[in-house]
Amino acid sequence: MATARRATDKRRLILDAAIRVFARRGFHHCRVSDVADEAGVAYGLVYHYFNSKEEILNTLFLERWQIMLDAIAEIDSHPELPAREKLYRVASFIIDSYRHDPDLMKVIIVEVTRSAHSFGAAHLETIQEAYAGIARIVERGREEGSFKSDIPAEFAAMCFYGAIEQLLSGWIFDLLNEKEEEFERAKGLVVEAICGGLESAPAGATAVSG
Amino acid sequence: MATARRATDKRRLILDAAIRVFARRGFHHCRVSDVADEAGVAYGLVYHYFNSKEEILNTLFLERWQIMLDAIAEIDSHPELPAREKLYRVASFIIDSYRHDPDLMKVIIVEVTRSAHSFGAAHLETIQEAYAGIARIVERGREEGSFKSDIPAEFAAMCFYGAIEQLLSGWIFDLLNEKEEEFERAKGLVVEAICGGLESAPAGATAVSG
């Protein structure tokens, strides 16, 4: 199996190199040879493991997105948790994903999630599943009475996800500080902003969780 | 002046054609000849009015973004308006921009605002001015006491803008209904979600004071 092992390693090597190269130069602005060079591998080998440049990006996206979908489903599978806590965990997961592998998240967001042409369109349904997962959490919050019923769950989910993606964009574009504490702080703040709202509660009704 | 007039017309013709073509196929997936054809103009004329394909997109972006920056500043210049009303007007302006010219907004968002490579990076400062403008509104809300002080204004601005951009993306990607009523409804909902929060305000919770 030593052979099989090594073959797998090279494939992984190429994928990891692609993450770095795509993150650095962007999918459209880099050459397949850049990926091969970064991986320390011959040009042709890339085409031994992948049918096209696009397939590399598709692989990276699907691999990672599925992990996120599973995480969201797992978080929502605890009936005892309040909706706000669930959303906090979702925000945590996404922000930690960025913290742990910023290049990969950058590639996924910039090249797929936010790219209406080619990749965004191709993976539209997969992307939507994340919104749907978040919407399910909000829906439960509505059912249990902790969330308002006049904001549709799907709508709330898009606002929540949009806010988080904007934060990630802030880090990606270097508009936000990437210090460790900032990540932790952002988790709490984004949940407070979306769940608690920006307005101060006149009658002193702002709930604080955590 | 007849000559100058016609020259201007052709330039505008090319810009408008570019909006349609960029929106339909994406900046990277269309040829300069597509733009020329769409404008009903010879290939070379595009290069008479613009130095490069990129310059066309830059022109479109700067033109429109400045209008938005002015609108935000104008909205914020009314001291008598409460912060929530100001944010409502900002949301209105952006959503109406999309309603009025979806192709242009699609191009700006997909190709510039959400494109970390090339265009997004090039116009980073200009884009940031919009966040700053919204942050200024939030800051005033904090000062006048209607907004919480524990969420930084810049952070709140990014959440607000992110939520709106996500909605526009929903329309762009055809995830959301483009009916007239939906646009109006979305304006109110997004402001309610961000300002009022998702949580229903139950009696008696700890108030956070700052």
Place this chain on the structure above:
DNA sequence: CTGCAGATTGACTCGTCAGTCAACCGCGGC
């Protein structure tokens, strides 16, 4: 009518890659 200046044309150039392919290696089996 003539000539100039700017507008307009579109065939052509030229660099750039994505993807191909024929040859080459190295290891495991016989």
Place this chain on the structure above:
DNA sequence: GCCGCGGTTGACTGACGAGTCAATCTGCAG
């Protein structure tokens, strides 16, 4: 020691598309 078969190599091709440019047109001024 030889064979065969994945794994590996990188020079090459073919398409494509941005940008150039010399020729042509058009309208006006003298």
